[in-house]
Amino acid sequence: MDNLKIAATERSPAVDFDFAAGRLSLKGESYPEDASAVFGPIFAALEAFLGAARGREVTFDFDLTYFNSSSAKALMNMFQMLDQSADAGCRLTVNWFYAADDDTMKEFGEDFCEDLSHVTFNLVSVE
Template identity: 45%
Template sequence: MQPFVSAPTRSTPEIRFDAVSHQHRMKGECYPENAAAFFSPIFAWLRSYLAAKPTAPVTFDMELVYFNSSSSKALLDLFEMLEIAAAGGMRITVNWRYDKDNDIACECGEEFAEDAKALAFKLVAL
């Protein structure tokens, strides 16, 4: 399976999802004009990846400086996909990386973690 790679833009994050290393990253700002269109290929790749049921531990490093409400909904959908896979036996860790001075980013991570009980959801202050 080919990696999913998307270069960052002014309004979208860098994305590097790697099915070989099982290391996945989103980093930057996320406020695309059309969140559904932006996240659609990400979700398609992720569905294929999760369907293969990797046995190795899987890590998602999420370092989003800012995201809008439509991106927040898409992130909830992404975490729900991961939650279902983890409940099915996959070992998935989400590292929610945030600036230690950004209380809102920390609170968002805490809220995402509350809904993701089957994931190893870690808040990482930078």
């Protein structure tokens, strides 16, 4: 499967999915005008990858400094996909990065974590 790399824009995060290494990353800000246009290709690639990832170790790094409500919904859908894959045997670790002084992003990470049953979720404070 080909890796997925999408450069960050002013309104959308950088995407770096190295499928062979099992290392996935979203980094930056996410407040696109059309969330489905931004997240559609991400979901398609992620779904194809996770369908064949049973038994693999996969790490997903979320390093977002800001996201809007439509991006939050997309992230929740993404976390549900990850949790279902982990339930099916994929060993998934999520690293949620947040600035040490950003209580809002930390709380978002805590909220997302509460909805996951099968994923190892790490809150990672960054100075």
